[in-house]
Amino acid sequence: MKLKDKAIKQWKSNHTWQPLLIAVSVILIIAISHKVYWETTTETDPLSIWNKRLITEQNNETRIYYNNENLVDKTITFKGVLEIFPYTNESIGSPEESNGKFDEIDGLVYSEESYNKCMINLNGIRILVNGSLDGKFYENEIVTVEATLIERDFSYEKNSVDMALKSQIWEAEIDDIKLADEKDYYFFGIETIVFALGLYFSLKRISNLKEQIKFAKHIALFEFKRGLKTPRMIVLGLIFFVFIVGIGMLLGQLQNDSDSILGTMTTKGSIIQLSYFTFMIGSMVAIGVSVDTFHKERQENTMDLLLARPINRETIVLGKALGLTMVVGIPAFIAQLIGLYFMVTRGEMPPIGSMFAFLFFGQVMIFTMVTFQLCLAISARSGSSVVIYGLSAWLLFALVWALIVIAISTVIGVDINGEEFENDPDYQTFASRIGLLNPGVIYQMVVGLFTNRTIAVDLEGVPGWLALLSVVLWPIMCLRMATWLFKREMEG
Amino acid sequence: MTASLLELNEVKKDYHIRRYGRVIRTSNALNKLTFNVEKGQIFGFLGPNGAGKTTTIKCITGILNCDNGTIYIDGKNIENNGFENKNKIGFLPEKVGLYGSLTAQETLKFYGGFYSLSDSIIEERGGELLDLLGLSHSLVKTVREYSLGMRKRLALATALLHEPEILILDEPTSGLDPRGVKALRTLLLDLNKKGLTIIFSSHILSEVQELCTDVGIINNGKMIRQGSISSIMKTVEKTAIKLSLRVNDFNEKNEKILNKNKYISILENKDLGKHRKIILKLKEDLIPWVTKKLVENGTKIFSIEPHNTTLEDVFLTETESENEA
Numbered sequence: 149m150k151l152k153d154k155a156i157k158q159w160k161s162n163h164t165w166q167p168l169l170i171a172v173s174v175i176l177i178i179a180i181s182h183k184v185y186w187e188t189t190t191e192t193d194p195l196s197i198w199n200k201r202l203i204t205e206q207n208n209e210t211r212i213y214y215n216n217e218n219l220v221d222k223t224i225t226f227k228g229v230l231e232i233f234p235y236t237n238e239s240i241g242s243p244e245e246s247n248g249k250f251d252e253i254d255g256l257v258y259s260e261e262s263y264n265k266c267m268i269n270l271n272g273i274r275i276l277v278n279g280s281l282d283g284k285f286y287e288n289e290i291v292t293v294e295a296t297l298i299e300r301d302f303s304y305e306k307n308s309v310d311m312a313l314k315s316q317i318w319e320a321e322i323d324d325i326k327l328a329d330e331k332d333y334y335f336f337g338i339e340t341i342v343f344a345l346g347l348y349f350s351l352k353r354i355s356n357l358k359e360q361i362k363f364a365k366h367i368a369l370f371e372f373k374r375g376l377k378t379p380r381m382i383v384l385g386l387i388f389f390v391f392i393v394g395i396g397m398l399l400g401q402l403q404n405d406s407d408s409i410l411g412t413m414t415t416k417g418s419i420i421q422l423s424y425f426t427f428m429i430g431s432m433v434a435i436g437v438s439v440d441t442f443h444k445e446r447q448e449n450t451m452d453l454l455l456a457r458p459i460n461r462e463t464i465v466l467g468k469a470l471g472l473t474m475v476v477g478i479p480a481f482i483a484q485l486i487g488l489y490f491m492v493t494r495g496e497m498p499p500i501g502s503m504f505a506f507l508f509f510g511q512v513m514i515f516t517m518v519t520f521q522l523c524l525a526i527s528a529r530s531g532s533s534v535v536i537y538g539l540s541a542w543l544l545f546a547l548v549w550a551l552i553v554i555a556i557s558t559v560i561g562v563d564i565n566g567e568e569f570e571n572d573p574d575y576q577t578f579a580s581r582i583g584l585l586n587p588g589v590i591y592q593m594v595v596g597l598f599t600n601r602t603i604a605v606d607l608e609g610v611p612g613w614l615a616l617l618s619v620v621l622w623p624i625m626c627l628r629m630a631t632w633l634f635k636r637e638m639e640g
Numbered sequence: 641m642t643a644s645l646l647e648l649n650e651v652k653k654d655y656h657i658r659r660y661g662r663v664i665r666t667s668n669a670l671n672k673l674t675f676n677v678e679k680g681q682i683f684g685f686l687g688p689n690g691a692g693k694t695t696t697i698k699c700i701t702g703i704l705n706c707d708n709g710t711i712y713i714d715g716k717n718i719e720n721n722g723f724e725n726k727n728k729i730g731f732l733p734e735k736v737g738l739y740g741s742l743t744a745q746e747t748l749k750f751y752g753g754f755y756s757l758s759d760s761i762i763e764e765r766g767g768e769l770l771d772l773l774g775l776s777h778s779l780v781k782t783v784r785e786y787s788l789g790m791r792k793r794l795a796l797a798t799a800l801l802h803e804p805e806i807l808i809l810d811e812p813t814s815g816l817d818p819r820g821v822k823a824l825r826t827l828l829l830d831l832n833k834k835g836l837t838i839i840f841s842s843h844i845l846s847e848v849q850e851l852c853t854d855v856g857i858i859n860n861g862k863m864i865r866q867g868s869i870s871s872i873m874k875t876v877e878k879t880a881i882k883l884s885l886r887v888n889d890f891n892e893k894n895e896k897i898l899n900k901n902k903y904i905s906i907l908e909n910k911d912l913g914k915h916r917k918i919i920l921k922l923k924e925d926l927i928p929w930v931t932k933k934l935v936e937n938g939t940k941i942f943s944i945e946p947h948n949t950t951l952e953d954v955f956l957t958e959t960e961s962e963n964e965a
Binding site for chain 1: 656661698701702703704705722723724726727729731733735736737738739740741750751753754755795798
């Protein structure tokens with residue numbers, strides 16, 4: 149009963165945000181329905197079927213078949229991440245060398261016919277596609293494939309003995325492969341509409357919303373003008389500018405310089421690297437500028453005069469966050485543009501979408517880091533605590549994150565002793581998933597995502613839509629947390 | 641609905657001490673505080689340190705939200721009409737915090753931006769206020785270069801910029817020089833004549849007595865006495881008055897007789913050379929009894945006069961009796 153009363157009280161105290169909370173609950177239900185839809189209409193675990201594949205060899209006959217189930221001639225719609233193995237001369241060798249060769253994994257004997265087909269790996273299962281996927285689908289895209297299990301006969305030579313091969317192969321036509329984004333966009337569309345409605349009705353409940361927006365703008369402009377004049381912003385801004393422009397030039401140069409000791413860069417890799425460096429220095433500037441905002445105000449008693457004005461506490465936090473974001477974001481945007489210009493002119497032009505994501509989500513990332521630091525600044529009890537918290541956050545997110553990921557990987561049993569453990573799918577999946585807790589990693593993911601034509605892309609274990617959702621949720625959560633902490637601290 | 645401009649009903653407020661986000665201690669600041677202020681009053685808000693004056697002011701101005709109870713301004717609950725009510729209030733905190741890098745005009749422009757005032761009105765009205773408060777000669781200086789008194793005056797200008805109906809001042813004279821105090825007093829009286837209701841807390845009781853029409857005495861988060869200054873004094877005088885006597889031959893025996901009566905207490909017994917000065921606290925109807933007893937026991941009385949009750953006496957009497965209770 150006590151818990152029920154508490155819940156009712158808490159619900160009533162969130163009167164303004166009730167529609168948004170309802171919307172978020174509805175979105176959660178839609179997300180579950182989304183998952184259920186894929187689970188019920190497609191086979192989302194192709195590997196479980198692949199694991200039932202058996203290979204036997206008896207009386208000069210090799211048999212490849214699926215155990216326990218009569219799947220032959222049955223059509224199943226698989227959903228997974230695409231990995232393409234084009235059957236070209238280069239990949240399997242010249243016809244003279246490869247013709248008549250038996251491949252156990254692919255389950256067939258190569259012939260000239262193979263050159264017109266391609267084999268895909270969809271989350272572990274091999275599917276033979278009748279035709280070339282070149283220019284139609286790309287690596288890491290999440291697709292559905294309507295494949296049929298066909299039994300085929302081949303013959304090949306093993307140790308000078310003629311062998312027969314009876315193989316069950318999953319086969320599909322090019323038209324049977326579809327990007328999963330069509331349905332995903334449908335669900336996301338509904339979710340976006342529900343979110344927009346919740347937000348709209350919540351905002352409608354804010355009394356004097358128009359005035360509060362005006363006040364937020366007033367505070368933001370005030371903070372912006374004040375922040376730009378501070379000596380620390382001038383110093384940090386200059387460092388940021390020189391760093392990003394310099395890195396942009398270097399990354400452009402590396403695209404054409406195959407002899408560099410720093411290695412060569414691909415076009416896509418360059419913009420993702422530039423995002424990392426933008427985050428590294430941008431987060432430092434964002435934290436540096438907002439390090440003591442609320443703490444200093446409390447010490448200098450400037451907050452009382454502000455709180456006595458007809459302004460909501462949410463508006464104060466929002467205004468300050470926007471102002472500080474502008475202080476860092478506007479010079480950062482100029483530096484990013486110039487850095488990008490040098491990278492493009494010295495190297496090659498990355499996809500337009502990734503350049504847009506680099507610039508736009510760069511601002512989102514700065515806003516996130518500013519609001520994150522505001523949370524720390526509001527909670528801290530002393531000036532030195534604020535600085536230590538800010539510095540720790542920057543070190544964690546920008547510098548030592550990779551070490552922490554490796555350390556946790558070891559603890560949970562990922563083998564990191566191999567020479568190229570970073571290419572281990574288990575490690576990559578873990579690193580990507582835990583990366584959702586780091587705004588910097590998310591920023592890079594989103595820039596990487598926008599180098600693709602769709603959000604139905606697998607980012608080493610994280611689907612594109614999840615990266616996109618995270619990049620939106622991070623600033624919202626930080627802002628909400630900062631507001632909540634601010635309200636609590638101001639209440640004494 | 642209420643006829644008072646400001647009305648507090650059983651307002652309760654607790655402060656929470658937190659460690660790592662968890663509440664480790666709670667202290668009660670306001671305990672069912674109830675009082676009201678009528679339109680046009682200059683209301684003095686008195687109380688010892690830690691009585692809850694600043695907390696009350698912060699609750700009225702919306703800086704803090706009260707845990708329980710209601711606050712009405714002009715008949716409207718501040719919980720539901722925060723925006724409207726805050727527009728009616730001008731506030732000067734005890735510790736004035738202004739942005740050091742701004743000039744006076746920039747400060748007024750910043751704080752004026754939170755009201756429906758155009759830039760030209762802020763400039764015009766701000767100029768008048770700065771002139772009135774003696775800051776017009778310091779326009780090029782930044783607030784960082786201002787003295788404490790100048791900062792207080794500038795903060796007062798920001799409080800008056802939007803022409804509020806109630807002006808709330810928390811210890812407004814602290815840090816001001818005598819000239820500043822006098823100027824502030826004159827200004828407040830002028831503003832009150834123009835219809836502005838003023839509420840202020842102060843430790844300088846003489847100032848409150850001189851300026852206020854009404855007072856409220858708060859102790860331990862509760863209002864223990866509220867009313868016009870004259871009515872409060874009368875009430876106190878009814879309970880006990882002070883009598884100042886100039887006597888000769890006032891000996892131990894006389895002292896014992898007076899001390900035996902539980903309604904009489906000797907506050908002062910001082911040898912002035914020619915005479916002895918005795919100040920007694922007693923019930924008014926005991927005066928004949930005292931004079932009779934002293935004369936009977938050989939004391940020569942040269943003069944008897946009532947010792948005028950001051951607001952300080954009222955304050956001390958009320959807060960002491962509350963603490964004893």
